[in-house]
Amino acid sequence: MKRYRLRAAVATLIIFIILDIAIVSGHVHIVFPWSHVPGFFSFFGFLGCLAIIYGAKLLGHHWLQRDEDYYGKDDEHE
Amino acid sequence: MMSMSNFPLAIIYVLGAALLPLLPRRVRAAFGLLVSIAAFIFLVNLETGASLTFPFLNYELMVCRVDRLSLAFGYVFVIMGFLGGIYGYHVKDTLQQVASLLYVGSSLGVVFAGDLFTLLFFWEIMAISSLFLIWARRTRDARRAGFRYLLVHAFGGSALMAGVLLHLQQTGSLLFTHFDGGVASYLILLAFTLNAAVPPLNGWLPDSYPEGTVTGSVFLSAFTTKVAVYALARGFAGLELLMWSGAIMAVYGVVFAFLANDGRRLLSYHIISQVGYMVCGVGIGTEVGVNGATAHAFAHILYKGLLFMGMGTVLYATGHNKLTELGGLFKKMWLTLIFFMVGAFSISGVPLFSGFVSKSMVVYAAEMEHFGAVVLLLNLASIGTFLSIGLKLPYFTWFSTDRNLKPEPVPPGMYIGMGLTSLICIAIGVYPALLYNLLPFEVHYQPYTASHLVETMQLLIFTGLAFWLVIKQLHVADTITLDTDWFYRRPSRLAFKVFSIWVCQLFEAVEELSIRFARYLVKVGANPAGYSVEAVKNAGHILLRTEKPAPEPPTFSPDRYRIPLGFMVLVVLLVLIVILTWDFLF
Numbered sequence: 001m002k003r004y005r006l007r008a009a010v011a012t013l014i015i016f017i018i019l020d021i022a023i024v025s026g027h028v029h030i031v032f033p034w035s036h037v038p039g040f041f042s043f044f045g046f047l048g049c050l051a052i053i054y055g056a057k058l059l060g061h062h063w064l065q066r067d068e069d070y071y072g073k074d075d076e077h078e
Numbered sequence: 079m080m081s082m083s084n085f086p087l088a089i090i091y092v093l094g095a096a097l098l099p100l101l102p103r104r105v106r107a108a109f110g111l112l113v114s115i116a117a118f119i120f121l122v123n124l125e126t127g128a129s130l131t132f133p134f135l136n137y138e139l140m141v142c143r144v145d146r147l148s149l150a151f152g153y154v155f156v157i158m159g160f161l162g163g164i165y166g167y168h169v170k171d172t173l174q175q176v177a178s179l180l181y182v183g184s185s186l187g188v189v190f191a192g193d194l195f196t197l198l199f200f201w202e203i204m205a206i207s208s209l210f211l212i213w214a215r216r217t218r219d220a221r222r223a224g225f226r227y228l229l230v231h232a233f234g235g236s237a238l239m240a241g242v243l244l245h246l247q248q249t250g251s252l253l254f255t256h257f258d259g260g261v262a263s264y265l266i267l268l269a270f271t272l273n274a275a276v277p278p279l280n281g282w283l284p285d286s287y288p289e290g291t292v293t294g295s296v297f298l299s300a301f302t303t304k305v306a307v308y309a310l311a312r313g314f315a316g317l318e319l320l321m322w323s324g325a326i327m328a329v330y331g332v333v334f335a336f337l338a339n340d341g342r343r344l345l346s347y348h349i350i351s352q353v354g355y356m357v358c359g360v361g362i363g364t365e366v367g368v369n370g371a372t373a374h375a376f377a378h379i380l381y382k383g384l385l386f387m388g389m390g391t392v393l394y395a396t397g398h399n400k401l402t403e404l405g406g407l408f409k410k411m412w413l414t415l416i417f418f419m420v421g422a423f424s425i426s427g428v429p430l431f432s433g434f435v436s437k438s439m440v441v442y443a444a445e446m447e448h449f450g451a452v453v454l455l456l457n458l459a460s461i462g463t464f465l466s467i468g469l470k471l472p473y474f475t476w477f478s479t480d481r482n483l484k485p486e487p488v489p490p491g492m493y494i495g496m497g498l499t500s501l502i503c504i505a506i507g508v509y510p511a512l513l514y515n516l517l518p519f520e521v522h523y524q525p526y527t528a529s530h531l532v533e534t535m536q537l538l539i540f541t542g543l544a545f546w547l548v549i550k551q552l553h554v555a556d557t558i559t560l561d562t563d564w565f566y567r568r569p570s571r572l573a574f575k576v577f578s579i580w581v582c583q584l585f586e587a588v589e590e591l592s593i594r595f596a597r598y599l600v601k602v603g604a605n606p607a608g609y610s611v612e613a614v615k616n617a618g619h620i621l622l623r624t625e626k627p628a629p630e631p632p633t634f635s636p637d638r639y640r641i642p643l644g645f646m647v648l649v650v651l652l653v654l655i656v657i658l659t660w661d662f663l664f
Contacts, residue, residue: 024529045540
């Protein structure tokens with residue numbers, strides 16, 4: 001199962017790198033440093049997704065996430 | 079003169095809201111829809127360039143000004159008001175019906191306001207009417223969140239008023255045009271960015287929107303923030319600060335959304351993120367940028383309304399909205415899932431859905447001005463959006479663990495509302511000219527290019543792959559996330575102590591003291607001579623350092639030192655004799 005997923009991912013990546021070289025490179029009018037990296041947005045999507053997941057988890061776990069009644073405790077005086 | 083070409087649309091809604099409670103209960107919801115249809119007829123008759131002025135005190139107020147920017151927002155607001163009305167057709171609560179009409183009307187009032195005074199007037203009505211959409215849920219949490227919402231918006235409204243008055247004093251003009259800096263415009267900017275929920279002024283939005291009623295939150299998600307985007311586009315286009323705030327805001331929203339447990343709070347954070355794109359487009363300030371911001375606002379209002387409708391339907395049917403309490407609804411609520419996924423694909427910018435043709439315009443504007451960091455930040459936000467709304471939220475609501483929920487039947491109006499909104503989202507995605515023809519500037523942008531398609535598909539597919547890779551490690555927890563509302567929610571405990579408890583304690587202490595003093599006076603007044611004698615004796619003991627006698631026995635009698643009555647009579651008689659003698663002799 002795991003292998004199957006990995007193969008599918010690599011195959012998709014290869015397809016998109018080919019597409020990138022065939023269609024995108026050389027056809028974009030506005031050039032950024034990443035415009036020359038084939039499949040840049042594949043990597044960006046993959047790593048960006050992991051970065052958001054783990055970045056958010058780190059932030060939440062160590063700092064921002066609290067019990068649901070965190071503010072509720074203030075309301076005892078009502 | 080007032081005519082069809084410059085008719086202030088807000089009037090229709092205000093009249094409608096006033097008439098609605100007088101009608102029989104059965105026809106009220108239909109009447110609400112009728113108001114929207116009437117407004118739409120007036121809207122298509124508005125002419126670009128028309129305006130309506132109205133003398134008020136010493137000023138000429140421009141209560142209606144029609145141009146392409148206000149028209150674009152006007153269209154989407156009227157359409158969304160209608161769709162929300164269909165979705166909420168089953169609602170029998172007059173408060174919600176009146177509040178939503180006023181809310182739509184006042185939003186249109188702001189959008190077509192030509193002067194700052196009219197803007198301020200409708201701005202405040204907008205805040206109050208939306209507040210009742212939160213309070214109409216009638217729960218304790220909604221009431222409390224509503225009060226916080228009210229306080230925050232009262233602050234924003236005051237800043238706006240101060241800014242407007244200062245601006246009037248400095249420039250002598252009330253016209254709402256581009257602002258040129260100075261304290262007045264910063265105050266106005268503060269009010270606008272507060273309503274646009276630009277961090278750190280964003281705390282109120284995820285705090286209050288999840289607490290609204292099922293239909294109320296559909297309306298809430300559409301208007302306040304987008305009215306603010308309109309106001310920023312007119313007043314502050316090209317302010318670079320806004321571009322950076324917008325780009326950061328887009329990522330801020332998705333990070334917090336990922337941590338949210340309440341489904342509608344997750345969507346609320348994505349409002350912040352999506353409004354980030356618009357604020358960024360406004361900040362770039364070029365024609366493409368403002369077009370992109372407007373297009374994205376237009377598309378966003380519809381798909382975000384649709385998403386709130388979807389989660390609202392789940393809340394309506396199951397009574398739950400937290401990811402920790404949802405799951406396995408696929409077989410029971412598959413139709414809602416389909417509609418929700420249309421909204422989810424739209425917000426994620428999947429080709430053939432509305433977000434694809436609007437979001438990319440903002441990114442394109444940033445590319446044109448060569449802001450590489452902004453382009454990357456916006457793309458990162460795009461990834462996070464697909465992750466949370468396209469994958470995580472539907473996964474934990476409709477799939478994941480089956481919690482054996484028993485959804486109640488949903489009124490057909492909710493399905494029709496979601497269906498119509500879905501249709502519009504797809505129509506815009508398939509045929510972008512529908513949207514592009516409404517934008518303030520002429521559009522030279524083509525979203526369906528091979529390179530754009532390849533880039534977008536790469537982003538989406540690899541986000542999906544990463545999600546599937548770590549899906550086993552994702553679990554939702556029963557928590558809340560601290561946001562900037564902490565700064566006024568947590569210290570409220572201290573403020574309560576200082577301004578309420580301490581003040582009460584001070585009052586109590588003063589009262590206690592005065593009562594003691596009064597008791598003492600009563601005691602002294604009963605026998606002044608006795609107390610004086612005692613006091614002199616005590617003073618003598620203290621001065622001469624002699625030993626004090628034992629305290630008086632408890633059976634102290636005031637008569638002990640009281641002067642006998644006969645003595646007083648004698649004194650009076652003697653005085654009388656002296657006076658008489660004096661009188662007689664001289």
